[in-house]
Amino acid sequence: MLRLSNLHKRFGQVVALGGLSLHIPAGCIFGLLGPNGAGKTTTISIAVGLLAPDSGEVDLGHGGTPERAEVRRRIGVAPQAIALYDDLTARENLDFFARLYGLSGPQRRERADALLARVGLSDRADHRVKGFSGGMKRRLNLAAALLHDPPIVLLDEPTAGVDPQSRNAILEMARSLRDEGRTVVYTTHYMEEAQRLCDRVAIIDRGRVLAEGTVEQLVGTLGGSSVVTIQTDEGDTRIETADPVGELGRRLAAPGVRGVRVERPDLEAVFLHLTGRSLRD
Amino acid sequence: MxxxxxxxxxxxxxxxxxxxxxxxxxxxxxxxxxxxxxxxRGGGGGGGAGSGIPVAVVDLDNTAESAAFAAKLIAASELEVTTGLSPTEAEEAVRIGRLRGSIVLLPGFGEARRRPFWGEPMSIELAVDPSRAALASMLEGVVTRHAFEGLSEMFADPAKMRGQVRESMDQMRRDGSLPRAMRPAFEMFFNALDSMLQTVQEDSAGEPGEAADPAQAAARAGGWQPVRVSTRAVSARPSGLPTxxxxxxxxxxxxxxxxxxxxxxxxxxxxxxxxxxxxxxxxxxxxxxxxxxxxxxxxxxxxxxxxxxxxxxxxxxxxxxxxxxxxxxxxxxxxxxxxxxxxxxxxxxxxxxxxxxxxxxxxxxxxxxxxxxxxxxxxxxxxxxxxxxxxxxxxxxxxxxxxxxxxxxxxxxxxxxxxxxxxxxxxxxxxxxxxxxx
Structure with missing residues (x-):
C-alpha cells in the first residue's frame, strides 16, 4: 500500500504538484498517466524520498515515510534516466547495487544471476554496459531495482526510447511483478501502455489527479460514446452510441451492409474529455 | 561500513x-x-639563480666589523635574511626546510677584518642542506663576494699584482700632469709594494708541488687569504646516506x-x-x-x-x-x-x-x-x-x-x-x- 496525501511542490514559480493525493492498493499495477511535465516524476521522487514536498504526506505502509532508511528498503525504483555505470559490466552493476542493500556474497550472486536471466541479459552479463543498446540498458535498469526483492516497485517511464522487443519484455515483467504480489507504480505518457497493462490508472495533469479508477471505469464514465461505422453501397454511416453491440445487432439485420467498424473510447479520449488536449500535446 | x-x-x-x-x-x-x-641529476636538485634565498645570519663575533658585514648581507638582494637565531636554531630551521641555509660569522671575524694581510682570515661557516648542492654553491658565492668587497682577488695572486704595480709605475712616470714633488713619494710606495709582492711570490714558489694550486698558494701566503668560507652539511638524513x-x-x-x-x-x-x-x-x-x-x-x-x-x-x-x-x-x-x-x-x-x-x-x-x-x-x-x-x-x-x-x-x-x-x-x-x- 502506498498513500500520498495532498502533496504540494513548487520549483520557483512553477507548481509541480498542486495538492496531489493517491491511494495505491497493494498487489496491483497502478498507472500514473499524463503528458510530459504533468508531475509524474515529481510524484515518484517525493514518494521515494528524493524530494521533500512543500506540504503533504507520504505513507509507504504502516506509517513508514521514505526519510527512514529501513522504509526505503521496501522500495525498488527504476528511474527514468538510466542509472547505471557504463564502465562496469552488467553483473558488476548489479553486484554493486546489491551491496548497498547489504546482501551477502552468495545472495548477490544468486539475485544477480536470476535477474539477468529474467531480463534476458545472461549472455551479456560480463559485458560493459556502455556497449549495450538502449533497450538492454532499460532492462538492466529495471533489474537493478529488484535486487533487494522490494514489495513496492516504482517504474518511471520504463519504456522510454526502447525497441518493441524490449518494451514487450518490460511490460511482461511488470505483469509478472504484480503476479508475485508486488505493488507496481508505473508512470507513462503512452496511453496504450497504461490501457494494456494497468489495473488502475490515475490521470494526472499539471500536478493534480484529474481522475482515477480502472481503465473500464474511466473509459465508461469519461470516454464518451463508441462509434459504429456501417459500410453500405450508399457509403459509410457513423453512429455514436453507448451500446455498440446492440447497435450492431440492429444495423446488421438491414440489407446492403458490406462491413462494419467499431471504435471504442480509450484513455486518450478520457484525457481529451478531461483537459481538452491530447496526451501527446 | x-x-x-x-x-x-x-x-x-x-x-x-x-x-x-x-x-x-x-x-x-x-x-x-x-x-x-x-x-x-648531479645538481642536487635545488638551488640556482634565484633571488631572495631565505637564510639566517648568526653573528658569533659581535664586533663592529661583524655587525657591518651582517648588515651588508641583510641588504643583499640575493638573500632574505633572518637574524636573532642561535646557531642551533638556525641549523634546525634549515633542517626542517624553513630556511635554505645559515651563515655563521665565527669568533675572530672582526679582528681578521681589521688586519687582512696577515694572521687568520675572516672565518664564515655556511650550513646548508646537502641535497641542494647548487643552492649551496650559490650561497657560498654570494657570501664570498660580499666578504671580498673592498679587497681584491689580486691579493691572492702576487705575480699578477706585481705586473699591475709595475704598469701603474710606468704610467705614473709617463704622466706629465703629476707634480714633481709627488713623484718620489709614489716611486717609493710602488717600489715597496713590488718588493713585498716579490717576497711573497718567491715564498710561494719555494715549496714545489703546491704552488700549482692557487687556493693552497693563497692560503700559504697567510694574510693574502682575507676570508675563509667553510661549508657544513646540515644533513636531513640521520643515516648519512647520500640523497x-x-x-x-x-x-x-x-x-x-x-x-x-x-x-x-x-x-x-x-x-x-x-x-x-x-x-x-x-x-x-x-x-x-x-x-x-x-x-x-x-x-x-x-x-x-x-x-x-x-x-x-x-x-x-x-x-x-x-x-x-x-x-x-x-x-x-x-x-x-x-x-x-x-x-x-x-x-x-x-x-x-x-x-x-x-x-x-x-x-x-x-x-x-x-x-x-x-x-x-x-x-x-x-x-x-x-x-x-x-x-x-x-x-x-x-x-x-x-x-x-x-x-x-x-x-x-x-x-x-x-x-x-x-x-x-x-x-x-x-x-x-x-x-x-x-
Whole structure:
C-alpha cells in the first residue's frame, strides 16, 4: 500500500504538484498517466524520498515515510534516466547495487544471476554496459531495482526510447511483478501502455489527479460514446452510441451492409474529455 | 561500513578503467618525477639563480666589523635574511626546510677584518642542506663576494699584482700632469709594494708541488687569504646516506598524482549527479554522509596508493632512501586526507563535468604554482613564498620531503600534517555542506 496525501511542490514559480493525493492498493499495477511535465516524476521522487514536498504526506505502509532508511528498503525504483555505470559490466552493476542493500556474497550472486536471466541479459552479463543498446540498458535498469526483492516497485517511464522487443519484455515483467504480489507504480505518457497493462490508472495533469479508477471505469464514465461505422453501397454511416453491440445487432439485420467498424473510447479520449488536449500535446 | 566500502571499491574500479584518468593520476606524475630527476641529476636538485634565498645570519663575533658585514648581507638582494637565531636554531630551521641555509660569522671575524694581510682570515661557516648542492654553491658565492668587497682577488695572486704595480709605475712616470714633488713619494710606495709582492711570490714558489694550486698558494701566503668560507652539511638524513635529485622530484610527482586523483574523484561525483546514478545511491538505505564517506574513502585509498607506489618506484628504481618510512607514511596519509577534502569542495561547486574539469585544474594549478609544485619555492619572489602558506601543496611538499630527506621528527612533522588535516577537514565539511545531490 502506498498513500500520498495532498502533496504540494513548487520549483520557483512553477507548481509541480498542486495538492496531489493517491491511494495505491497493494498487489496491483497502478498507472500514473499524463503528458510530459504533468508531475509524474515529481510524484515518484517525493514518494521515494528524493524530494521533500512543500506540504503533504507520504505513507509507504504502516506509517513508514521514505526519510527512514529501513522504509526505503521496501522500495525498488527504476528511474527514468538510466542509472547505471557504463564502465562496469552488467553483473558488476548489479553486484554493486546489491551491496548497498547489504546482501551477502552468495545472495548477490544468486539475485544477480536470476535477474539477468529474467531480463534476458545472461549472455551479456560480463559485458560493459556502455556497449549495450538502449533497450538492454532499460532492462538492466529495471533489474537493478529488484535486487533487494522490494514489495513496492516504482517504474518511471520504463519504456522510454526502447525497441518493441524490449518494451514487450518490460511490460511482461511488470505483469509478472504484480503476479508475485508486488505493488507496481508505473508512470507513462503512452496511453496504450497504461490501457494494456494497468489495473488502475490515475490521470494526472499539471500536478493534480484529474481522475482515477480502472481503465473500464474511466473509459465508461469519461470516454464518451463508441462509434459504429456501417459500410453500405450508399457509403459509410457513423453512429455514436453507448451500446455498440446492440447497435450492431440492429444495423446488421438491414440489407446492403458490406462491413462494419467499431471504435471504442480509450484513455486518450478520457484525457481529451478531461483537459481538452491530447496526451501527446 | 560495507556500503561505504562498496562505493569506494566501485570508484576505484571505475578509475582504473578510465585510461585517461589513470594516466593523469599515475603515469603523468611518474613521468614528471623521472624527467626532472634526470634533468637535475648531479645538481642536487635545488638551488640556482634565484633571488631572495631565505637564510639566517648568526653573528658569533659581535664586533663592529661583524655587525657591518651582517648588515651588508641583510641588504643583499640575493638573500632574505633572518637574524636573532642561535646557531642551533638556525641549523634546525634549515633542517626542517624553513630556511635554505645559515651563515655563521665565527669568533675572530672582526679582528681578521681589521688586519687582512696577515694572521687568520675572516672565518664564515655556511650550513646548508646537502641535497641542494647548487643552492649551496650559490650561497657560498654570494657570501664570498660580499666578504671580498673592498679587497681584491689580486691579493691572492702576487705575480699578477706585481705586473699591475709595475704598469701603474710606468704610467705614473709617463704622466706629465703629476707634480714633481709627488713623484718620489709614489716611486717609493710602488717600489715597496713590488718588493713585498716579490717576497711573497718567491715564498710561494719555494715549496714545489703546491704552488700549482692557487687556493693552497693563497692560503700559504697567510694574510693574502682575507676570508675563509667553510661549508657544513646540515644533513636531513640521520643515516648519512647520500640523497639524489629523485628525492626532490618524486615528492613533486606525488603531489601531481594526488592532484590528478582528487580531480578525477571530483569529476566522478559530478558525473554521479549528472548521469543519474547518484539518484540510485540516494534511494538505497544509505545516509547522505555514508555516500560522501564512500567517495572520500575511495579517493583516499587511490590517492594514498598512487603516492605509495610512486615512492616505492623511487626507492626501488631510483635509490631514493626515505629518512623515515613512518614519517613518509604519515605525510602521505595527511596529504591524501587533505586532497580528499579538496575533492569534495571541487565536486560541490562544479555543476557539470566540464565545469569540474576547468575549475579543478584552474584551482589545482594555482595552488601548485604558489605552493612550489611547479617551481621550487626558493626560486620564487618573497611575496609568493609568503603567499604559499595558503597552498596545501606547500605543506604537502614539506611533509613529504620531511619523510624523504629532511629527517623530520614527529614534532616537526606535526606542523605540516596539522595544516594538511585542517585544510582537508574544513574543505570536506564545506564541500559536504554545499554539495547538492539533485
Amino acid at each position: 560495507n556500503a561505504v566500502l562498496a562505493i569506494a571499491i566501485k570508484d576505484i574500479r571505475l578509475l582504473l578503467r578510465d585510461r585517461m584518468g589513470f594516466f593523469f593520476s599515475f603515469f603523468f606524475p611518474l613521468l614528471i618525477a623521472v624527467f626532472f630527476g634526470v634533468v637535475f 639524489n635529485s629523485f628525492a626532490l622530484t618524486f615528492p613533486q610527482g606525488v603531489i601531481w598524482g594526488m592532484m590528478g586523483c582528487a580531480l578525477g574523484f571530483a569529476i566522478t561525483l559530478v558525473m554521479e549527479r549528472t548521469r543519474g546514478t547518484l539518484l540510485r545511491l540516494r534511494i538505497a538505505p544509505l545516509s547522505r554522509m555514508q555516500i560522501l564517506a564512500g567517495k572520500a574513502v575511495g579517493c583516499f585509498m587511490v590517492t594514498a596508493s598512487v603516492a605509495a607506489t610512486l615512492m616505492v618506484i623511487a626507492r626501488v628504481v631510483f635509490q631514493v632512501q626515505p629518512t623515515s618510512v613512518i614519517m613518509l607514511a604519515a605525510a602521505i596519509a595527511c596529504s591524501s586526507a587533505c586532497f580528499v577534502g579538496i575533492m569534495m569542495l571541487l565536486a560541490a561547486v562544479s555543476r557539470t563535468e566540464a565545469a569540474g574539469n576547468g575549475l579543478g585544474w584552474g584551482v589545482l594549478l594555482l595552488m601548485a604554482m604558489i605552493g612550489g609544485g611547479m617551481v621550487p619555492l626558493e626560486f620564487m619572489p618573497g611575496f609568493i613564498r609568503t603567499l604559499s602558506v595558503v597552498s596545501p601543496i606547500r605543506w604537502s611538499l614539506l611533509a613529504l620531503e620531511g619523510g624523504v630527506f629532511r629527517g623530520f621528527s614527529m614534532a616537526q612533522m606535526a606542523a605540516p600534517c596539522g595544516v594538511l588535516l585542517g585544510i582537508g577537514g574544513m574543505s570536506f565539511a564545506v564541500g559536504a555542506r554545499l554539495f547538492r545531490p539533485d
